[in-house]
Amino acid sequence: MTISRRVFVQSGGLAMLSLGLDPLFLARAAYGPYRHPTGASDGPVLVCLFMRGAVDGLNLIVPHGDPLYYQERPRIAIPAPDVIDLDGHFGLHPRLAALKPLWDNKSLVAIHAVGSPEATRSHFDAQDYMESGTPGVKATRDGWVNRYCQHDAEHANTPFRAVAFGPQLPRALAGSAPTLAIDDLHAFGLQVPRAAARDRLTRAFEELYAGAETGVLASSGQESFEAIRLLQQANPLQYRPADGVDYPRGHLGRSLMQIAQLIKARVGLRIAYLDATGWDTHVNQGASDGQLAGLLDDLGAALAAFATDLGERLRDVVVLTMSEFGRAVRENGSGGTDHGHATAMLVFGGGVNGGRVAGRWPTLDPAARYEGRDLAVTTDFRDLFGELLVGHLGATNLAAVFPGHSMNPASSPGVLRAT
């Protein structure tokens, strides 16, 4: 079992001590000053943002130096004057302008032509493979984030070690290691309208679980109440982002703000996971403006706000965007793009070897394309994820996280600075 014994023993002991005492005393004992074992030090955090629906990597990181790009996309290519040039060949979509400062200070790297070796064009299968971390193997039950947690003994095991922001646990976090899905930090805990009743219930349930049981129910019960206490300390209702930071409204902005809260609250967060949806642009994708532009606007603004809000703390944080596959090189008859193969991913944060486009560029040459139509994959997503797990989080057992994939440093895209 992967529950932290340290945490369990600590608070379990607290509850035991208080047995038989009057409720007022209990309340004080339970809500008194609390120091989490990991609270003292800042640990590394990996934020994973899944762009569900297969983002068009070619309009995200635009190969504006390639005439084929403009030939193949007469209606939806980003006009050269609009592209935010990065290195003379690639540029950012204009609506990602908010991220340019991160590029300029070398903390943002783009990886192009990244994807899965399993070339399915089904959203479901491709997302499933990217989250199980085992392309081609459908029966894998747990996700790669969960397996990282199962095999990671380095970091203290707090209830907030791996948190998904959304109503349901995504596949990547599913498995036997404890992970959390939180739709809204404000609503975490016992949901009873009146505070007095909530305290009574919290206190009673904590005792019920502490005293009556052993095993996974007891330890998870304890973790639940620890999580509530940790959050009370963090006091999410009182959170104010750093001066001048304005998160965009909506799921993405709100989730990133709550992730920033958790990071600043030092509750032991290691991996945060969130979704952004709507990238399946088959029809009327748009170019500098339009459907995709609107989504990128929100994405850029939310990520930039997050980076600014974290300030110094960004040093310990790496953000990774991912998507299940990319889109066809040539636009379709409806002003959109159909399912393709490789896409582009973004990585930014502390320790990132930024200011460049990483990964081998396969070119848009039809002969170099996958099945003659899609951008070919030159970086296996597991090599990218694996580099971040090892280099940023200090993972030691990648063979367990990505079974069946032999990682070798030569194939890693080198998105982190060598230390």
Add this chain to the structure above:
Amino acid sequence: MLFNGTRRRASHLDMRPLLVMACLAVLGARNPDRARRDRVASVPTDTLPPRDSALHALNRLAYGPRPGEVDRVAAMGVMHWIDQQLEPERLPDRVLARREREFQLLRTDDAELAQMFQAARREQEERRRARTDGMMEPGMNDPQAGERQRVAAQLQQLVVLRAVVSERQLQEVMTDFWINHFNVYWAKGADRVYMPSYVEQVIRPRVLGKFSDLLIATAQSPAMLFYLDNWESVATGASPPAQGPRGQSQRALARQPKGPNENYARELMELHTLGVDGGYTQRDVQEVARLFTGWSIARPAQGGRFEFNEWAHDYGEKTIRGVRFPAGHGMDEGIRLLKILANDPATMHHVSRRLCARFVADEPPDGCVDAAAGAWARTNGDIRQVLRAIFQSPEFWSREARRAKVKTPLEFLISAVRAVGGDPDTTPRLAQIVTRLGQPLYLEPSPAGYPESQEDWVNSGALLQRMNTAVALAEGRLPGVSVALDGLLPATANADSLLEALDRSLLGGIISDHTRDVVRRETADVHDPAIARALVLGFALGGPEFQRQ
């Protein structure tokens, strides 16, 4: 139904008498005929009071007891009750039959559903276009999409309703088991259309039948063929006969399947039958994939049925796990393989083990697995007899097995609603709570299905949601269900009286002394009987004892 009385009786006589007798003696069966016949009982290994055995059976073969049900089952004799559950076709189920008439979904076929979904999709595209062109405000309502969602939501709602109200509890438990064993992800493409018929026509009629029938039915179901991609699996180099004069678009050509797809072949052996260590190689997977080439669907976009495409089938010779499948055969060789796999010893063991993990313990003891596999071998995979063997094994009734399993979110919610005699309303809100608790119905993406182990279900977030659900139910504010506690619990603020009544008539005697102490203390200052009742009930349903079964 699939079974007649003669056959049932014949196989009943096959059972190993010692176990039957031991269990009957232990469990105080009241059926005089059977008790007399089996009187030569061996010494019981573990004597259980009738109420305890009734509670155990109700927790495992059913979704927990309804008010008074522990006493009722104890009085009739638990083995008699189990026999009834094993013959659901003879159990009247009038309340459920009446409620099922509310479900339009049960009167809608695949093609109609497909039409509905296509219309909704067209609407959606139109709206997206309109929005991009600035002609329509986002968020404008689309009645068609609403209707589609409503019908789709009925599928989840039906699970909850049936589990709560059906008298044929074991049938519902086994439906859940097989749906999970032959998992299909509802949100994958055409499976949005095929899931209802998969549940109603493929799985439900066969949950207590022959395993081979179930296996063949799933293999030929459009739901499974689509989910595991077999519908696109064609012999290497095969292409469909010319389709019309215009030829195919570039997009259609790019989508053209190019060879055998191994997904179904692999999961068929790894998950549905032999098990991952059941003795097959990657080479076998490839051969099985060849053998199922051409098993497809006629126009999935329109909700078409299973079809066998001769043009797509690989008619060459295959060898699978040493068994030769000679050249020249079509769909028949697939059926032949499924029949072989269905009764392979590895399959008997693998599926028996999963059944025992469901009914006995997460890590099932060998004894009950062997008993189940033995019954399988004797009856050619008659699921009813396999279950009977499990329910008559000493391991099922052992001290170690009782209250050893943690409830899944579905089991927790349904058992809580049943415990308070709750009545689900006609909305999908109760099913949405199962989602919030972490088990969205029909929406597990992995073909392995939902796990059976407690580690996967118990974590801090999920546990808090269970407590929230319990408290809301106890206060009568859980959406989607009406609860009338007045006839069930006394109108008093006395915690001891409340706990006594609750534990006795609703929960079957599970409340620990520790819980009693805590509840007594935490309600000592509550004098309003209604508030006290809600608190005590909330603690009992949200506390650790009720998470177990």
